[in-house]
Amino acid sequence: MQRPTRSTPQALTAILLPVAVTLALYWYGRSHTPDYESGLFGLHYRDANGLKAQLGTALLGLALVQLLLALWIYHRLPGAGPAPRPVPTVHRIDGLLAFLLSLPIAYHCITAYGVxxxxxxxxxxxxxxCVLYGAFVAKVLVVRSRRLPGWALPTAGGLLVAAIAVLWYTAALWNLDGRHVPGF
Ligand code: HEM
Incomplete structure (x- = not known):
């Protein structure tokens, strides 16, 4: 039988905590009573959703910048040389901004509608x-661990960008495109 390595507890935490966050949000979103009066920066109903669509588009922009910066850091950006020193710092600031920007949007969604x-x-x-916030937790845990396999970070980061793109497509673009998007 294979003996557990030193990275096993960290790997378990990096899987179980994100799953717990995702399930907790899902449970809350399913069980609380939607409050349609819930506002977003003083706006309500359609106006709040219109603002969310715009903020969600800005969020997608920040996520795409994150992706480009990550590719640059990993020497995977075609034509670009090694990433200059400030790039990892810019990546961290951009990630924090994306997280903060997502909060009022998700707060309005989950209080006004739930899951x-x-x-x-x-x-x-x-x-x-719900998966988005599990992925945020996974990314933070993985980025702070030196013992997890090398593929863990790009996987968690990729999941985050993919989740933001899906959220944008299924609600923000749908709102901005006259309540229609191909496939839905
Ligand atoms: C816990 C996280 C979230 C949950 C549970 C959630 C859930 C929902 C639900 C149930 C609706 C109503 C959909 C409808 O009836 O049309 C909605 C609307 C919306 N959501 Fe989210 N959402 C979450 C996070 C986000 C994020 C991060 C974005 C950013 C792109 C976003 C953008 C929007 C927009 C723009 C609308 C308005 C769509 C419309 O015009 O009706 N949501 N959300």
Whole structure:
């Protein structure tokens, strides 16, 4: 039988904690009573959703910048040389800004609507919203660990960017494109 390595507890935490956060959000979103009066920076109903669509688009922009910076740091950006010194710091600041920007959007979604499974689009959006915060936790845990395998960081980072892209597509683009997107 294989003996557990020193990275085993960290790997377990990096899996179990994100799953727990995702499930906790899902449970809260399913069990609390939606408060349709919930506002976002003083706006309500359609106006709040319109603002969320714009903030969500800015969030997607920050996520794409994160992706480009990560590729640069990992020497995977075609045509660009090694990343200059400030790039990892800019990556960290951009990540923090993205996290902070996501909070009021998600707060409004989860208080006003909760997790809804009414249509495929709304279910995909709601579940991805819960996964997003699990992925945030996973990314922070992985980035602070030196014992996890090398693929863990790009996987957690990739999941984050993918979740933000799905959230944007299923709600922000849907809102901005006259309540329609291909596939939903
Ligand atoms: C815990 C996380 C989240 C949950 C549970 C969640 C859930 C929901 C639900 C149930 C709706 C109503 C959908 C409908 O009836 O049309 C909604 C709307 C919306 N969500 Fe989220 N969401 C979350 C996070 C996010 C994030 C991070 C974004 C950023 C892109 C976002 C952007 C939007 C937008 C723009 C709308 C308005 C769509 C419309 O015009 O109706 N959500 N969300």
């Amino acid at each position: 809804r499974l009414t249509t495929t689009r709304v279910a995909v959006h709601s579940i991805t919203g």
